[in-house]
Amino acid sequence: MAAGGRRVIFAGTPEFAVPPLQILLRGPEEVVAVLTQPDRPAGRGRAVAESPVKRTAVAHGLPVLQPTTLRDAAVQAQLRALQPDLMVVVAYGLLLPQAVLDIPRLGAINIHASLLPRYRGAAPIQRAIEQGETETGISIMQMERGLDSGPVLWVRRLPIEERETGGSLHDKLMQLGAEALREALDRLWDGRLHPEPQDHERATYAPKLKxxxxxxxxxxxxxxxxxxxxxxxxxxxxxxxxxxxxxxxxxxxxxxxxxxxxxxxxxxxxxxxxxxxxxxxxxxxxxxxxxxxxxxxxxxxxxxxxxxxxxxxxxxxxxxxxx
Known part of the structure; x- marks a missing residue:
């Protein structure tokens, strides 16, 4: 990955994505826009609520985009006009079509809360505990069309404690994800990241909690x-x-x-x-x-x-x- 500009589009929605956005806001990257899910009813009163990422972005004066789909040509043109060098995606919740992945000069990278290729999918934190794993971590992955199947750029490991809960592990990985992103970006900008293809034969899946x-x-x-x-x-x-x-x-x-x-x-x-x-x-x-x-x-x-x-x-x- 060659050096160049550091214009970043950030795409994320829940609390898990806030620390990585905060890391980017410290620079040297320039966050040119934030993509997040549309406001939706939440809680017992079903009042319309902004996502944690939107609240953070608004507090820092960042442009916020909330499309219902990224397949819309007008939305893609809007993203293209931002001339991003990179897109950073963390638990965004919308499918990124190839046309969007191709917009940034360096493509899109994703923070995933497992040691890929294990636990691809929506609920890697909870499924790792459910299956009795003793270790998990953060994988920074180059995004492609497949589900969490792209080459892995950077990994940070984390032990799963004996009495770990979904909540406690979520909070640990949320902070570790921000740290791992900073480490990965420092290497990405000067070409020191080396993508490692995943072994698809070893892939396991973490379906959404029901x-x-x-x-x-x-x-x-x-x-x-x-x-x-x-x-x-x-x-x-x-x-x-x-x-x-x-x-x-x-x-x-x-x-x-x-x-x-x-x-x-x-x-x-x-x-x-x-x-x-x-x-x-x-x-x-x-x-x-x-x-x-x-x-x-x-x-x-x-x-x-x-x-x-x-x-x-x-x-x-x-x-x-x-x-």
Whole structure:
């Protein structure tokens, strides 16, 4: 990649993309425009909300573009008129057609929250926890038409802690992504980056999280359920059914099967002294922080005092997860 101008279009939408934008704002790059998703209703009141990236861009006086598609010829002409040297993309949320990828002199690079080619797709952070990985990281990738399939330019690795949640890992990778971008750009501008093609045979995928996945299957092993609870915190939040209502499970820990009596999966095995153990397909899951509908999350001792769950009660049902 040859040296030259440093005019950058930034494309991103959620909180994860804000630190990389802030890094660019410190220079030496010139951010000539910011692409972000259109304003949309959000929250309980469904009020129209700006994306975190838009709020940051507006606060710094940057031009903001919010097209509904990048396939529009007029939008492409608008981007071309900016004469960008590079596009930096972070969790933008819209498909970039080849015509857009071809506009910047150096193409487009993407910050992806996994060690590519593993966990291509929309939810690499949560899927890595769900699958029991012990390491993840940030890949700075040259974008092409395929899904997260372009050559890798720069990598930063990060261990996944034993009790990591989707939220805690998101925050770590958000900051690491900004650091990795700075390191990659410092090398890109003077031609010291060397693209490494991905081994497509080793690719795995991280599909978007679905609310239906939140309903726990107590037939699974306690260790598997523990990973789901952590991966789905803070979204979509693991849940089960308790006395006909949705019980959200924010925190839990696995209990190994050694010494436990046999019990039907989903059965409350212990409910005393701040302990609520639920039988699983292998071992038990000790619930630690839960939430009933319309209530705030509470520690399990407070839940036990308030609802008096009893050993032998059965959690779970075929009912659909909450909306």
């Amino acid at each position: 609310k239906a996945e939140a309903l726990l299957d107590w037939q699974l092993a306690a260790a598997d359920l523990d990973r789901l609870v952590r991966a789905f915190n803070p979204y979509p939040v693991a849940e089960t059914r308790f006395r006909g209502k949705t019980l959200r499970i924010w925190e839990a820990r696995p209990i190994p099967p050694t010494g436990l009596p046999a019990a039907l999966p989903g059965t409350i095995m212990r409910a005393d002294a701040g302990n609520l153990w639920v039988a699983t397909g292998d071992g038990a899951l000790a619930l630690q922080k839960v939430q009933m509908p319309g209530k705030a999350p509470v520690e399990i001792g407070d839940f036990i005092n308030g609802y008096r769950p009893e050993p032998g009660e059965l959690l779970g049902s075929p009912a659909a997860p909450s909306a």
